[in-house]
Amino acid sequence: MHKRLDREQMAARVARDIPEGAYVNLGIGLPTRVANYLPPELDIFLHSENGLLGMGPAPEPGQEDPDLINAGKEPVTLLPGGCFFHHGDSFAMMRGGHLDICVLGAFQVSRRGDLANWHTGAADAIPAVGGAMDLAIGAKRVFVMMEHLSKQGDCKLVEACSYPLTGVGCVHRVYTDLAVIDLRDGELLVRECVPGLDFDELQRLTPLPLTDARQGETP
Secondary structure, X not given: OOOOOOHHHHHHHHHHOOOOOOEEEEOOOHHHHHHHHOOOOOOOEEXXXXXXXXXXXXXXXXXXXXXXXXXXXXXXXXXXXXXXXXXXXHHHHHHOOOOOEEEEEOOEEEOOOOEEOOOXXXXXXXXXXXXXXXXXXXXXXXXXXXXXXXXXXXXXXXXXXXXXXXXXXXXXXXXXXXXXXXEEOOEEEEEEXXXXXXXXXXXXXXXXXXXXXXXXXOO
């Protein structure tokens, strides 16, 4: 019997794939948790679109600085050498291709790597995209973290996104609570499944053809 990864386990799994020396933006919500699992001995530079570079993990309770927050308005720490700067400069970094990786949440990802993560079309939804479009197109690699299935039981990996798009053909890798899947030229390459979940069961839950690449090359 397989067990789905919880959100902390998903964040820890993503952190394992972030190399030393990388400049990384962690999107609001679930991706911000990745910061808490990055090895402190590695030089990894976390960027926040509100104007921070060199963020550390969340502060200890009682040690929060109200002037030091990430784009999701959560308190953060600043590592030695970290800095803060104008919002416009921060977006110039994003749009100028200076980020190696961004980690974003998603409502849907299509087999072609299209991303829908900013609006569901609901009347009470947050009516702003923030920096998601800039990150999706500006970062060299886009990682997505999301549950494999919606609360209604629908797979979030789809043939074509039904929600408004954030970016077209921008997603490189998806981390779900069931698997790690690379997207390449319309093909979904399964790199990992959670322990106890066999490939056939993952395919049953996913309405797109999957390729078992667990013994294949690593991109």
